Amino acid sequence: MKILLVKLSSLGDVVHTLPVVQDIRTALPEAEIDWVVEKSFAPLLARCSGLRRVIPCEIRRWRKSFWTGVTRQEWRAFMGELQREAYDAVIDLQGLTKSALVARLAVLAPGGKRYALANQTEGSGYEAPTRWVADVAITVEPHIHAVQRSRELAARALGYIPKITPDFGLKSPESHDFWAQAAIKKIADSTSKGRVVLVHGTSRADKEWPLEHWITLGRRLGAAGYPVALAHGNARELLTSQAIAHALNRTTADTVLVLPLLPLDALTEELAQCAGVIGVDSGVSHIAVALDLPHVQIYNFDTAWRTGPGIAGHGGRQVSVFAQPVPTVETVWQAWLGCWSVSSPASAGSAGSAP
Structure with missing residues (x-):
């Protein structure tokens, strides 16, 4: 057929x-x-x-x-x-x-x-x-x-009945040649595997989260031992990534990584190597869900029932947070701690000690 x-x-x-x-x-x-x-x-x-x-x-x-x-x-x-x-x-x-x-x-x-x-x-x-x-x-x-x-x-x-839990079917590349083709050699460094990727870019301005919120969240992540990487999809979002990184690199011990502009297959592979993702309602955040990563998705509108995480049955490892006009940094931070405690209980104690 x-x-x-x-x-x-x-x-x-x-x-x-x-x-x-x-x-x-x-x-x-x-x-x-x-x-x-x-x-x-x-x-x-x-x-x-x-x-x-x-x-x-x-x-x-x-x-x-x-x-x-x-x-x-x-x-x-x-x-x-x-x-x-x-x-x-x-x-x-x-x-x-x-x-x-x-x-x-x-x-x-x-x-x-x-x-x-x-x-x-x-x-x-x-x-x-x-x-x-x-x-x-x-x-x-x-x-x-x-x-x-x-x-x-x-x-x-x-004419069939689907199984209860969706399987997104995203596979890993078959060989390390992928990295050379994607031209992201520096990202393949093992230190990137502990990074939390922040996804601030979205197609609609009213879905965005304030710049200062991202900076404050990045500081909390750094203090808790999570290196930070910043994803973007265009020149405007690159400027935002650079602004966040500039602010964080003055106050955190670990260098914040601004990812290069990547094709979707390479970006997906980079996400697959990270510790988790915190992002707004965007396509890249949805890739994080598909990869079964610890993930917090930020909503300024009560629409997570339609597009947000949770449908994949990941048991608290992926959650959405909603508030108007926008969720607070504290709300997002506590959601992240909850996701991480479900994913890796041994790591939750050290993360929870962050300011």
Whole structure:
């Protein structure tokens, strides 16, 4: 059975969809699974166990320059890859016009069907063409976590019952050559394995946590013996990382590491080596959840029920904190101590002595 998953973006949404692949592999071991995704997120899917083929596209960019010869050429190349196979099931897991278009252009095998959401769920985008294009539109519970929404849609489309705990299926690279290719030699130093990565960047300003809060939290981590690393995804976030590092390097014994701008596969590997992650509601924080790391996710809005940790059943090792206008440093710190005590009781005593 050949199955095509369509989930184009964004990073957090792609991460939340990863368990679908492992669900299908468990229920249908002989299935061959392909996935269409925006090119910038394809490196993450390269780490997902069980995918036969990742088909990258750049619809976000193409629609801004659809009239150019370069875009037309790239579109034709994408269509060639998309239509190279005929699928027994095409599942639109996004529910938007752009994903409906991709699902419609995919080729069905004899007897094959297209599946999609029949309704919008709370807090998620939804556009009617996804329902119009589908051969089978499936209604799901409107108040549902993003991970469960995709899992339920795929399970009902293919006729299986998923296991209770999601498996995100992120695998480690097969050889040390990965590090050379990613050009992050200094990060591979063993000292990075004890670091706590702070994820301050997010796509929305109203999800951010104040700069001074990050600095205060970093000082507490340093005093408790946790070296700090700072992740960023663009030039603006790099400036924030540098500002935090500058403040911390004046007051902590250990040098704060500002990570270079990394492709998603390399960033995922760096996160996999760290002691844990504290971050705002962002795609990178969701990767921390997928990697089963000790993790605190910071929310300025009461939306953790839909996107936050906890759904993966990690027993207190991953938690969200919510307050308005923003959670306090003390709240985040106590949440981190709780996560770490669950993960490594022997380390909790020393961490708890920090100011």
